[in-house]
Amino acid sequence: MSAKWWAAVAAVGLVAVAGCGGSGDDAAADGTITLTVKTFSQFGYDELYKQYESTHPGIKIKEDNIAKLVDYTPKLQQWLTAGSGAGDVVALEEGILVKLMAKPDQFANLLDQGAGSLKGNFLEWKWNQALTTDGKKLVGLGTDIGAQGMCYRTDLFAKAGLPTDREQVGALWPTWDQYLATGKKFAGANTGASFFDTSGSIYQNILMQQGDTTYFDRSNNLIVDSNPGVRKAWDQTVSMVDAGLSGKLQMWSPAWNAGFKQGTFATIPCPAWMLGIIKDQAGPENAGKWDVARVPGEGAVRGGSFLAVPTQSKHQKEAAELVKFLTSPEGQTAAFKAKNNFPSAPQALDDPAVAGAVNEYFNNAPVGKIFAKSAKELKPVYLGPENQQVGEAVGDALTAVEQGKLKPDEAWSKAVADAQRAAGK
Amino acid sequence: MTTDAPARPARTAPTPGGARTRPGWWNRFDLHGSPYLFIAPFFVLFAAFGLFPLGYTAWVSLRSWDLTGDAGFVGFANYSRLFGDPDFWNAVVNTLGLLVLATVPQLLLALIVAALLNRPLRALLVFRLGVLAPIVTSVAAVAIVFGQLYGRDTGLVNGALGLIGISPIDWQAGKLSSWVAVSSMVNWRWTGYNALIYLAAMQAISRDLYEAAQIDGAGPIRQFRNITVPLIRPALIFTVVMSVIGGMQLFTEPLLFGQGDVSGGSLRQFQTIAMYMFEQSFQNFDYGYGSAVAWMIFLLTVVVGVVNLLISRRLRGGAQ
Numbered sequence: 001m002s003a004k005w006w007a008a009v010a011a012v013g014l015v016a017v018a019g020c021g022g023s024g025d026d027a028a029a030d031g032t033i034t035l036t037v038k039t040f041s042q043f044g045y046d047e048l049y050k051q052y053e054s055t056h057p058g059i060k061i062k063e064d065n066i067a068k069l070v071d072y073t074p075k076l077q078q079w080l081t082a083g084s085g086a087g088d089v090v091a092l093e094e095g096i097l098v099k100l101m102a103k104p105d106q107f108a109n110l111l112d113q114g115a116g117s118l119k120g121n122f123l124e125w126k127w128n129q130a131l132t133t134d135g136k137k138l139v140g141l142g143t144d145i146g147a148q149g150m151c152y153r154t155d156l157f158a159k160a161g162l163p164t165d166r167e168q169v170g171a172l173w174p175t176w177d178q179y180l181a182t183g184k185k186f187a188g189a190n191t192g193a194s195f196f197d198t199s200g201s202i203y204q205n206i207l208m209q210q211g212d213t214t215y216f217d218r219s220n221n222l223i224v225d226s227n228p229g230v231r232k233a234w235d236q237t238v239s240m241v242d243a244g245l246s247g248k249l250q251m252w253s254p255a256w257n258a259g260f261k262q263g264t265f266a267t268i269p270c271p272a273w274m275l276g277i278i279k280d281q282a283g284p285e286n287a288g289k290w291d292v293a294r295v296p297g298e299g300a301v302r303g304g305s306f307l308a309v310p311t312q313s314k315h316q317k318e319a320a321e322l323v324k325f326l327t328s329p330e331g332q333t334a335a336f337k338a339k340n341n342f343p344s345a346p347q348a349l350d351d352p353a354v355a356g357a358v359n360e361y362f363n364n365a366p367v368g369k370i371f372a373k374s375a376k377e378l379k380p381v382y383l384g385p386e387n388q389q390v391g392e393a394v395g396d397a398l399t400a401v402e403q404g405k406l407k408p409d410e411a412w413s414k415a416v417a418d419a420q421r422a423a424g425k
Numbered sequence: 426m427t428t429d430a431p432a433r434p435a436r437t438a439p440t441p442g443g444a445r446t447r448p449g450w451w452n453r454f455d456l457h458g459s460p461y462l463f464i465a466p467f468f469v470l471f472a473a474f475g476l477f478p479l480g481y482t483a484w485v486s487l488r489s490w491d492l493t494g495d496a497g498f499v500g501f502a503n504y505s506r507l508f509g510d511p512d513f514w515n516a517v518v519n520t521l522g523l524l525v526l527a528t529v530p531q532l533l534l535a536l537i538v539a540a541l542l543n544r545p546l547r548a549l550l551v552f553r554l555g556v557l558a559p560i561v562t563s564v565a566a567v568a569i570v571f572g573q574l575y576g577r578d579t580g581l582v583n584g585a586l587g588l589i590g591i592s593p594i595d596w597q598a599g600k601l602s603s604w605v606a607v608s609s610m611v612n613w614r615w616t617g618y619n620a621l622i623y624l625a626a627m628q629a630i631s632r633d634l635y636e637a638a639q640i641d642g643a644g645p646i647r648q649f650r651n652i653t654v655p656l657i658r659p660a661l662i663f664t665v666v667m668s669v670i671g672g673m674q675l676f677t678e679p680l681l682f683g684q685g686d687v688s689g690g691s692l693r694q695f696q697t698i699a700m701y702m703f704e705q706s707f708q709n710f711d712y713g714y715g716s717a718v719a720w721m722i723f724l725l726t727v728v729v730g731v732v733n734l735l736i737s738r739r740l741r742g743g744a745q
Contacts, residue, residue, distance in 0.1 A: 074707055077492050096492065099710065103493035248577075250597075253684040254569075255576055264578075389709050392688065399691035403598035406692070421510075422709075 033315050034060040035322055036087030038079075040072035043091065043143065043305075044338030048331055052322060059318060069093055079310075080106050086310040088319035089326075092140055094304050095388050097130060101139065102220070102385040108309040110138040113320035121329055125380030126344040130306050133218055140306030141327040144341035146271035147371035148205070148300040149292040151278060153193075154363070156266040160189035166365060170294040176206055176236050179296040183245040186266060194247035197256060197265040199237050199402055200395050201302075205269050207233040208381055209297040215391070215419065216384025222423040224390060225416045234394070234415075238408045241401055248402045257281050260290075269295060271302045272342040272371050279361045292365040299378030304344065342371055349375060386423045393418035479723075486716035503717035513718065515693050516701040517725070519604070523679070523697065524672035526608035532664060535616045539623035540649060553624070556617030567610055568681030575606045575682070597683060603695040610678045615671075619664045626660035627653060662737040669733055673726045674699050698722050 037045070042065075049061040064087065066072040073096055079086035092100065100106070115138055119127055126142040150173075154164040162185065163169055173179040183195035196202055207214055210229025217223050224230055240246065247265040249256040259265050260281035270278065270292065278290055307327055309319040325331055332343035333351045348354055349372040357368035384390075397415035400406040406414065486503055489496040507513050542553055559567070574581045575596040583593040596606045630653065638648050654661075676699040683689055687704040689696025696704075702722060706715025 070707075073492075073710075077710065077712075080492075081494055099492045106494070248595075250684050250686070254573055255578055258579075392708075396688060396691045396693075403595060403691055405598055421512075 032058055032060055033318055034062055035089065035315060035319055037061060037063045037089040037091075037307075037322070038072075038076070038087045039063060039065050039091040040069045040093070041067065042339045042341075044335040044341055045326060045331075047338065048326055048334055052325055056321075059322075061322065079312075083312050086312055088309065088313040088315055089323055090308055090310055091143070092306045092308050094129065094306070094383075097140060097306050097308075098383040098387055099385045101130070101132065104132055104137055104139045106311055107139045108311055108313070108316045108320065109136075110141060110309070110320055110323070111136070113309075113317065113324075115141060115320070115324060118324065118328075121327070121345045121347065123344050123346060123375060123378075125378060126304070128380050129383070130308075140308035141323055142344040143305045143307055143327055143332065144335065145304035145344045145375055146273060146302040147342045147375040148269055148271045148295050148302055149367070149370045149374060150267055150295045151270040151274070151290055151292050151362075152267045153263050153265075153289055154291050155289050156191055156193050156263055157186075159191045160186045160266075162186060164291070166291050166293045166363075166370075169291070173296040176296045180236070180240055180243065180245070183240060184243055187244055191266070193263055194265045195245035196240075196267050196269075197247050197249045197259060198251055199241050199246045199398050200251065201269045202240060203233055203237040203395070203398055204302065204391075205295060205300045206236055206297065208300060208302075208378070212380055213382050214384075215387060215394075215423075216382065218382055220384050220386075222386075222390070222420060224394070224419045230394075231412075234398070234412060237398060238401060241398075242408075246402055250399075261286060263289070269300070269302075272340060272367070273303075275359055275362065275367065276340065287361050288363050290361070291363050292359070292367055292370055294370055295374055299374050299376070301375060301378055342375070344375070346376065389422035390419040393422050482716045482719050485712055486714075486720050488713045490712040490716075492710040499713065503714050504721075506714065507717050507721060512693060512696075513698070513701060513721075516689075516696050516698045519600075519689070519693070519695055520673060520675060520697045520699075522604055523608055523611075523675055523695070524669065526604055527611035527672055527675070528665070528668045530608075531612040531616050532619060532661075532668065534612070535619035535664070536623055536654075536661075538616065538620040539627060540653065542620065542624050543627045553621070556620050558617065559614045560618050562614070564614070564677045565681060567614055568678050571606065571610045571613075571678075572682055572684070597690055597694070600692075600694040603679075603682070603690060607675075607679045607682050607695055610682070611672075611675070615668070619668070622660050622664055623657055626657035630656045658740070662740075665737070666730065666733055669729055670726060673722060673729060676700060676703070698725070 037049075039045075045063065049063065053059060053061060066075060072091075073093075076086070076090060076092075076096070079090075118141070122142050123145070126145060130140040130142065131138050150170075152169060157164050157169065162172070162182065172182045186195050207230065210227075210233055213223065213227060214230060215222060215224045215227070247259065249259060249265070255264075258281075260278050261283055263286075268274075268278075275292070282290060307323045309316050309323060313319050326335075327345075329343070329345040329347035329351065332341075332345045332348040333353050335341045336343055336348065336354050336357075343349055343351075343354060349368075355368045355372060357366070358364045359367045394415045397406065397411040397418070400414075401408050401411045487498060487500060489499045489502070538556060542549070542556070546552060573579075575583075577583065577593060577595045577597070580596070582596070587593065594602050596602045634652050634656075635648055638652060643651065675697045679689055679695045679697055680687060680700060680703075683695065687696070687700050687708055689700055698718065699722060702715050702718040705711045705718055709715075
């Protein structure tokens with residue numbers, strides 16, 4: 001009886017499992033190689049694929065795109081763990097890359113594929129982010145960067161008696177201290193709007209300008225409480241909160257979204273990709289009310305991605321060639337034209353298509369020039385594998401200060417304690 | 426399985442003369458094996474999507490596993506870390522607090538609503554369907570609308586409070602205020618469902634009992650307490666158990682209330698254990714630790730369930 005029972009179960013089980021069969025081989029009978037590229041969001045590569053296929057007979061390119069990064073990352077982890085499914089080229093977002101740098105053996109060393117000579121094609125810090133600390137292994141090549149400007153509402157600035165021309169506005173805040181001073185002036189004019197949306201992104205900007213390390217040193221020791229740069233960024237942000245400049249809005253919340261249209265805050269640090277969000281949220285009726293100026297301090301970026309070749313790929317050599325092509329200055333310029341992904345190649349930054357780009361919605365602001373400047377000025381910053389967790393701990397503590405739930409000193413001790421716990425698992 | 430003897434002759438009867446068209450093993454299989462085959466789909470699916478993940482999670486929870494892959498067996502290290510993790514215990518307290526705030530008023534209200542619907546009313550069907558409407562609303566829509574209602578600057582709730590002279594509350598910032606907001610979503614959504622279960626139980630109560638009580642001089646409140654409530658006790662226990670299980674897994678409402686922030690507020694005011702599990706597994710990519718949290722949710726649900734059972738058994742025992 002029991003043997004039959006199992007036989008019955010097994011029979012049904014087999015039927016159920018049969019649906020999940022294996023996938024076909026990627027090398028067809030005629031020798032054509034199909035390279036699978038895994039991406040998230042929009043990389044703007046469609047034209048480049050066609051171009052590459054036409055110049056490389058025998059290569060077919062297939063892109064598997066997952067719209068949201070949050071859905072892509074767990075999948076990526078599954079592919080890497082299972083040893084299959086990752087295809088031949090994978091896109092790695094900066095936050096994921098810094099984690100994977102701790103154990104880079106799942107990716108091919110692009111230095112072995114002749115990528116070493118391409119160093120000059122990338123901003124130095126972008127190149128270094130994907131290079132192991134001993135400099136012997138290159139995990140990926142950079143695609144785009146979240147180069148940043150400071151967006152502001154011209155109507156609110158005019159109301160507060162501040163200049164509205166983007167050159168003059170940029171001249172108001174060469175440093176963050178002067179940004180604070182401008183904010184105080186703005187607050188004094190009682191326009192009913194706050195000076196910026198939330199302290200989180202301000203803090204992040206200041207932090208990234210504080211030298212070559214933030215929360216971790218290059219040996220991955222937590223230095224959140226000993227690195228003067230972190231404390232400086234914290235103190236400067238807290239002083240802005242104390243001055244009542246923050247709108248205390250949570251990023252992506254309905255109130256934050258509505259703020260662009262209603263003008264509830266006057267400035268917001270804006271990476272290149274945020275221009276689209278501002279345009280969508282503020283709507284056509286506010287065209288020309290938002291403008292872009294330079295960001296205080298020297299250089300700023302938020303986010304950005306890389307392309308890498310997983311060791312599980314059967315065509316690592318061909319895949320590496322494709323990565324080199326897609327991340328070349330020409331490839332990056334094409335991606336910028338397609339989807340506004342801001343290039344990480346200095347040559348692409350100087351390309352007229354990028355450098356001359358203006359944004360109509362923002363009073364024809366020369367966004368290409370403004371963002372390129374911030375990207376070039378930024379010095380390399382080492383992040384460390386637990387960067388994100390520690391960043392969350394500090395960011396949450398800062399929000400608690402903003403909400404008036406903790407005093408700055410309490411919040412700092414909490415941030416340090418939480419950071420140590422997050423990093424010391 | 427018992428051998429049902431009468432079935433055998435009935436099956437062989439249509440082939441008189443002993444001309445057996447089917448082999449004996451097939452008949453035996455048809456008789457003893459096929460029932461298992463018929464119930465197998467559920468058990469196979471349950472094994473694949475219920476039992477296997479449970480076991481696999483237990484296995485992962487004993488390992489150190491992050492984005493870079495499996496780093497090997499670590500025994501109960503994840504669990505011992507969990508016991509000393511203040512964020513985990515904070516999440517447990519939040520979950521239990523929300524459970525109380527979201528279950529007690531909900532069930533009491535459902536009871537009252539059911540009692541009201543159990544009387545002759547005009548347009549009764551409209552009301553009965555009306556209480557069901559919140560359940561067909563998607564939970565995301567509920568959370569988004571409630572998120573707007575509890576907005577700090579432009580929320581309707583703060584606007585109403587302003588009318589009676591209460592200054593605006595930053596609902597997300599405080600522990601109690603965020604709990605009230607989140608539990609109100611849960612209450613709004615599930616009160617009607619429970620009311621309907623109570624109503625069904627109430628309608629099964631014989632009218633004679635009420636008539637007899639009326640003759641004895643019992644008023645409506647007395648009738649409700651001494652007839653209705655004791656007789657719908659099984660339904661009460663069922664709803665309590667279901668609400669508790671649901672409450673232990675509370676995730677979507679607080680997540681969307683915090684605009685998708687899995688840490689549940691700046692000081693983790695409304696982070697439930699399910700959110701903490703998600704944060705560890707899919708934000709910090711610490712799969713081993715996340716699995717340990719998942720198992721703790723399971724064990725805690727079992728503990729709360731057993732406590733529930735003991736209390737309800739006691740109640741039942743006391744009544745008889």
